[in-house]
Amino acid sequence: MSEEILINVTPRETRVAVVENGMLQEVHIERTSRRGYVGNxxxxxxxxxxxxxxxxxxxxxxxxxxxxxxxxxxxxxxxxxxxxxxxxxxxxxxxxxxxxxxxxxxxxxxxxxxxxxxxxxxxxxxxxxxxxxxxxxxxxxxxxxxxxxxxxxxxxxxxxxxxxxxxxxxxxxxxxxxxxxxxxxxxxxxxxxxxxxxxxxxxxxxxxxxxxxxEDLSLPLRALRDLMRDEVEKVRVDSRETLERIQQFAHQFMPDLAERIEHYPGERPIFDLYGVEDEIQKAMQKEVPLKSGGYLVVDQTEAMTTIDVNTGAFLGHRNLEDTVYRTNLEAAQAAARQLRLRNLGGIIIIDFIDMTDAEHRRQVLRQLEKSLTRDHSKSTVYEFSPLGLVEMTRKRTTESLERQLCEPCGTCGGRGSVKTSETVCYEIFREITRAVRQFDAEKLLVLASPKVVAKILEEESAAVAELEEFIGKTIRFQPDEQYAQEQYDVVLL
Structure with missing residues (x-):
């Protein structure tokens, strides 16, 4: 097992990546404006x-x-x-x-x-x-x-x-x-x-x-203390100042391993060396493709994380049970890696594809447990439930990678979906009716997103004419690029 630790240092942020056999397994991030408190x-x-x-x-x-x-x-x-x-x-x-x-x-x-x-x-x-x-x-x-x-x-x-x-x-x-x-x-x-x-x-x-x-050690020194072991071939650091501090720490506490720490002088950013940046971007996505053509869907919620396994384009070469078994074996390895990479913790439910063979279920469970053995966070895996789900827990002490790097969508407020333009149209019609009953006005102006206004004028023009006749007033619609799809204002003129 070839393992390397890459340390990327910028003035306001330090990142540590653990790479095994050329594949990113863990990412740790520390920002000076928001250092963690664990251990303090x-x-x-x-x-x-x-x-x-x-x-x-x-x-x-x-x-x-x-x-x-x-x-x-x-x-x-x-x-x-x-x-x-x-x-x-x-x-x-x-x-x-x-x-x-x-x-x-x-x-x-x-x-x-x-x-x-x-x-x-x-x-x-x-x-x-x-x-x-x-x-x-x-x-x-x-x-x-x-x-x-x-x-x-x-x-x-x-x-x-x-x-x-x-x-x-x-x-x-x-x-x-x-x-x-x-x-x-x-x-x-x-x-x-x-x-x-x-x-x-x-x-x-x-x-x-x-x-x-x-106060606990800074991230580079914590990484050396907690992640450095005999299997680690190299620790590469792109900052000479941080390198000196790390080497001083290593000579004091791990002199046998100090010679494996080296400066990375390359012009190409160190995280581009193994495609780490691309892998971090992929870890923000819900879907995780498998080599076989199947894929995982990872959903993180406040209460738990769910991982759904799908065969996708993988049809196999023998029969359906064999196809499902091979997809689930690959998914078990991929799910364990995603838990480490995304730093997902708490309750985790994995919905493997249904298998009728009890031995196949046992082998998939064993593969999941084996893939989790290199994870530094403690995890507990339970047997398949009557519904074919695998329930497990993973110790969580810090925010997940997504919650460290992302914030709720300003458009949907973190729901993961927005109201359709048709739904917003009918909300506007109700709001117009409500407004004219409360206030006196000769005309009404509706400001909304271009998509919603286009929907009203092209597909709901008959409904607008009926509404104008019902309330006895003229309604004008004005598109505004600043409005999100769910936003609108009804202005009385």
Missing amino acids: IYKGRVIRVMPGMQAAFVDVGLERAAFLHASDVLRAAPLDLAGDEPPLPPQPTPPIAELVREGQDVVVQVVKDPIGSKGARLTTQLSIPSRYLVLLPYGRVLGVSARIEDEAERARLKSMLGELIREAPFGYIVRTNAEGQPGEALAEDVAYLGKAWSAIQAAIGTSRVGQCVY
């Missing part, structure tokens, strides 16, 4: 407690009050060096009113950015990541990432970390990147995290409510 730690103040929601709203200095659920409020657990979880069974979550009170100052961390009309989601269970570890300053658990599946390696890492933190009153999680790393690498991270936590504690003591006391 704030000194906040509880402004409202909502017992019915088991939650509180906290002022952390952002545009909207942030949301803190009772389940995200810290409760102490004993340190467990033998297993991955605290030995005691989970206890029922106490009422939110017993955990926080209005006016109370709290130190919180953002776990989910503001999305749509929702404020950021918070936790008091702080975590500070490094290259190989995550420090849980208030936690008492010693865990290993579930993505490290080899039991011997899990035991080795846990044993090494246990020796390093024997006297430390903190919890730690070993990240996936730590697989195969020596004890010295973990020791460096333990030292770094200890210094970082000391600096955060000092900042908490001197900061005011609404101030950020710890």
Whole structure:
């Protein structure tokens, strides 16, 4: 598996692309005017407690009050060096009113950015990541990432970390990147995290409510920390200034991989190198073509994302069941890629083409799960439902690619459709009748889009004549390019 990370830097925007075998898989965008908040730690103040929601709203200095659920409020657990979880069974979550009170100052961390009309989601269970570890300053658990599946390696890492933190009153999680790393690498991270936590504690003591006391790394450094692994052959950066910062970070935390970071000096933009710009534009479209001639239709809504699979022009060579099976196998791979590329999260419903063979359904499900294994976001896939749908969830912490780059259409208001010119014609006729009943006027002027006016004068001229006779007044229609199809004004003269 050939993998490269491309970093494109401009004065107001930084973009990171993950390319596998020449094909774009992920895009991460950070704009200076709208940096994400996930990972930031704030000194906040509880402004409202909502017992019915088991939650509180906290002022952390952002545009909207942030949301803190009772389940995200810290409760102490004993340190467990033998297993991955605290030995005691989970206890029922106490009422939110017993955990926080209005006016109370709290130190919180953002776990989910503001999305749509929702404020950021918070936790008091702080975590500070490094290259190989995550420090849980208030936690008492010693865990290993579930993505490290080899039991011997899990035991080795846990044993090494246990020796390093024997006297430390903190919890730690070993990240996936730590697989195969020596004890010295973990020791460096333990030292770094200890210094970082000391600096955060000092900042908490001197900061005011609404101030950020710890800010996560910038996008290029986060990309190196979270995405850099042995399979990555090259990291190419088109900015010398950013390159220097990245190399300095790499020499400190990942010296073995530092030599793979290089400057891209080419005149051709770095994202044009692998067609990344074109792929980003395609990710804004609803339809995703498949090589076989079939296609996916991706619909993102507030509640969920749906992916519909269609055979399109693919007719196959054997029979209908074989055609459907092969299309669904290709669609499973494509759907997994689109989830990563578009950063789609929450509830996802995939409507594969109906298959009668149970083994075919099992193979398609296995292909979907296999294609999701390289995804950094945690996902859970369920069996086919009685209606032939696959339900799954994918962890969402930031806005999708579409919502980062796009805004609702000014014409349709995000509905995805506009009223027909015929519908608008009849609305205008009703508005004229309503207006003459309320106000006195000798004439009426209707301003509307050229398409609607043409429809009225060409196809509805008889209806206009009947309306003029009914109201006893003259109506004049004037097209205006500034009017969208659904817009119009009835002016009394």
